[in-house]
Amino acid sequence: MPNYSELVQKLSSQLEIYDRQEATSLVNWLLEHHLGLRRVDMMHFLEEKDLPKKLWDDFDRLKKGEPIQYILGKAPFYGHEFLVNSFTLIPRNETEELVHLILKENKSPGLKVLDIGTGTGCIPISLALEMNQAEVYGLDISEEALEVARKNAKLLHAEVTFLKCNILEELPPIEDLDVLVSNPPYIPEKGKAEMHQNVLDFEPGLALFVPDHDPLLFYRVIAEKGKKLLKPGGRLYFEIHEEFGAGVLSLLEEKGFTELRLLKDLNGKDRMVVGKWEAGS
Template sequence: MGTFSDLVKSWSSQLSLYSKTEAESLVNWLLEHHLGMRRVDMMHFLEEKDLPKALHTDLERLKTGEPIQYILGYGPFYGREFEVTHDTLIPRNETEELVHLIIKENPGRGKKILDIGTGTGCIPITLNLEMKDSEVYGLDVSEGALEVARRNAKKLHAEVNFLKCNILNDLPPLIDLDILVSNPPYVPKKDQSEMHRNVVDFEPHLALFVPDEDPLVFYRVIGEKGKRLLKKGGRLYFEIYEKAAIEIKALLEKEGYDRVTIHSDLNGKERMITANWN
């Protein structure tokens, strides 16, 4: 009979793609999910042979680099659990910081908000739940992602209107927005080799990558269309590629936005940009 800590150590050592701390965290998450117990309750452990077969199956998937959120079918975001599938990106900490910035900068009730490239719906759902009397829309080009977003909204009792739209080709049928937010595809294909394989191999490339010859295409198009979507005094919020912060700022200023500001995340990386439309 091994101890709980022996099991965590043994399994985490098999996850060579991750650091020791990350691997142990993933193993603990997997055990808690399958056994339905908190970590503190698992200290008095049972034999490894008594563990459910599905747990061993999921460990094998973890070894391939598949993100645990896809394995378990959910991921945390802003204190809530969101369903994720291979049609959606996994909600990330930087996006939580973007949402927190929007909430902090926009007090008051009744804001009209659009999220472009909504994925799981984590941005518009959270904004609807955190901002009183908000009228919130989320759009995506992927029907698979929209189905996930709608399920998340229903489960979390959020009122969000989801639309299918290719922002590069179409203008959403909305006007007088207070807030336009987007975490669009922004990684040039040439940078794919620099990314962790658990992102490249498993997350949807449609939501990740842009052409090398036009890497700012989404920022340019959304910035241009945002001038027709936003009311005077409306605010534009982007999650950005840290390597392109200066270029995106210049692009928005050229489009006529003012108070264009680059924001760093908690790790000191330039990952957000805000602008006013006047």
């Protein structure tokens, strides 16, 4: 009878599309989810013949490259679990850093906050839970994504208003914002060739890709509309493609934003741009 570590090794060796460390992490995650046991408990109680059929079904999906977050229907983000499905991007660590930055820099009570392209709602919900009496909004073009976001807000007891809006064509009906944040689509279509197949096959392209000829499309539109949405002294926060830092900074400068900053994530990649709006700029 294999012990727990031997079982993990056996299963992870079958996840050939992942490196060994990630494969081991995914197998551990799957086992913990299905067995309701902590890893330390499973060291003593696990026999392969006792594993439920649903676990094996999910393992087959994992072998085909489907992200484990979609298989389990949830993903961790900023200390909470969020529902996810194929209409939403999987929340990522870099976006947690963006949320942390906003919280660190905006401590006043009663701030008005808008997230554009909200997906699961992980950004506005996390901000609503952590900020002091903030008035928080989230927008998305996808009704299916908004349905997930509203469920997440309800499950996590967060006060967030979600609205359907095509930011490329509409001006959101929200004014005098203190904080405008967006993690918009920013991967050029040509970038598909370099991406992991499990992202291309399973995550929503609507939330990922922009035309090759206009990769800053969403930043330009959101910055322009941000001038109408933000109150004087309001801040704009963007998550960006690591190759577009200089371009986004230049764009915001042209639009009249001040106190511009380009910030790196924990992996040392250019990941966040911050600007301040002053009326009459």
